[in-house]
Amino acid sequence: MNDSSLSSQARDARTSLTKDAGRAGWTPSTTLHSLNIEVHALAARLLEGRGTYARAFENLILALIIFSVASIGIDAIPGLPVWAMRALAMAEVVIVAVFSFEYLLRVVAARNKLAFIFSFEGIVDLLAIAPFFLARVDTRWLRALRLLRLLRVLKLQTHVLETTVAERTAELAAKNALLEQAQAQIKAELNVARELQIAILPATFPAKPHCDSAARMIPATTMGGDFYDFIELRDGQVGLVMADVSGKGVPAAFFMAVARTTLRELASHYSDPGTCLAQANELLCRQNPMDLFVTVFYCILDPASGAVRYANGGHNPPLLRRPDGSVEELNGTGGLVLGAMPGVEYPEHSVRLMAGDRLVLYTDGVTEAFNAADEAYGTERLVAEIQAHGDGAASGLVERICRSVATFAGTAPQSDDITLIVLTWKRVEAATLQ
C-alpha cells in the first residue's frame, strides 16, 4: 500500500539523519532543532502506538527480515546465475538501508540512547546491519553473521507483544477507572434513594389523646421495601400501615413509594380497611410491571374508644400485649398480598383495646433476622421481649426490640429492612390523671 511512500520517507529521513549527525557542529541551531522535532515525530509515527503507519512499518520490517533470511539461503546455493547474484546484492542494499534507518530512528527516539544501544534489542539490530558496513567487500564469514537477523524476528515479536500488553493494560486501567466512577455514582444515587425512602416515612405519630406511639425503620444494606405510615382520618381517627414489598433494590423501592401513596390516597376515601386494601390491590395490579407485591396490615384506630378495625393483606399478624403480660396475635391472617391478583376481597376484623394494651406491628425483617449460625430471631423471642416490657414509653420498647435483634444477629449482615410500630393505648391512666 504505502510501502513506496514509506521507503522514500525512509530514505529522506536517513539522509537528513546522517547530515544531521555530520553537521551538528556548525548547522544553525534553529534548523537542527526543527529537524530534531521532525525526526522525533517520524519516530513516534512509525515506532509507537498501533496507528496505520506504525503497523505498515512493522509489517515492512517483518517482511524484509523474512526475505533477507531467505536470501541468505538462496545466496549459498552454488552456481547461481549472475543476474540472480546481482538482484540479491541489490536487495541486500535496500534491506540494510531500511534496517539502518530503523536502527537510527530507534536510537534517536530512545529516551536513554546508550541504554538502547547496549540493550539486547539494540545489539541484535546492530548485528543485523554491521556485517554489511564492515565487510564492504564480500567476506563469506562476515556474511554468515547475517543469519543473526533471525534474532530480529524474535526481537520484533517481543516488541509487538510488549506494545500490545502495554496498550491492553492502559485500556484496562481506563475502563476500570470508568467502572469505578460509574459504580461510585450508582452507589451515591442509591444512598440518596435510601435516604429519600426513610425521609418520606412519618417521623412522629399524630398527637392523639390516650395514645403513645413510636416507630422505627432500620434499612438493610441493600435497599429494601418496608414502610409504615400514620394517616390522620376523619373524626379524629388514625390509620396505621405496616407493609413489606417483595424483593429488594430499586424496583422494590419504587413499588414501595407507589404503594404508600396509593394507600394514603385511598385511606382518605374509604372508611373501612377492607375496601381500602381491595381498592389498593386493584390499582397496584394495574401498575405493576415488575410483578412485585406488597404485604400490608392496615388498621384504623379510634383513639377515643380504643376500637381498632383492620384488614390484613398477607402480612405478619401484629402482636397485642394485654396489661397482664399475655401476648396474642391478631387473627384474620391469610388475606392475599397486594399486587398479585386483581379481584380479591379483604375481610374486615376488629379488636377493642383495653387500657394499657400495647399493639406491636412489625415486618418479617424482625423475626427473620438471622445470626451467624443461620438461626432466625423468630416470633418467640419477639413475644418474650414484648411480654417482659409492659411499662414505659412506646419508644422504649421499640429501642429494646431493635437492640435485642441487633444483639442476636451479632456480626451477621442485616439482609432485610427491620420495621416496627409500638402503640400503647392508655385511656384510663390518662383519665385518672385528668
Add this chain to the structure above:
Amino acid sequence: MNVRIETIGQTTLVIPEGRLDFGSAGMFEKQLEQASPRKATAPAAVIIDCAGLEYVSSAGLRTFLLAARSAQRTGYQFAICGLQPPVRDVFELSGFSRIITIYADRAAALTHAPTGQP
C-alpha cells in the same frame, strides 16, 4: 439452593432444595422458566416439589407467583406439593395458598397431572 428437574410423561417436576431467598430467587426463576413448557399443545403440567425447601422469603414467593402466572398464560397445570411447616406458614400467611394449588405430597400431585400413566 439446589434445583433438580425430572420429567414424567407430560409433567415436569421441579425439585428445589435449601433456602429460597433474595439471593437464590433470580436463579430459581430462570431455571423454572427454562423447565416450563413454552407452548401447551398437549395437556402439560409443572409441579414444584417443595419437600426439600427449608425457607422461603418474600422474594422467593414471587417466583411462585410468576410461575403460576406463566402457567395460566400458556395454558398448563401448575401445582406445588410437599411443603414443610415453616414454608406452609408462609404460603398461608401471604394468601398464596388461595391462588396456588397445593398438594400434600408428590404422589398426590402426580395423580392430578398428565404423566402418561393410568
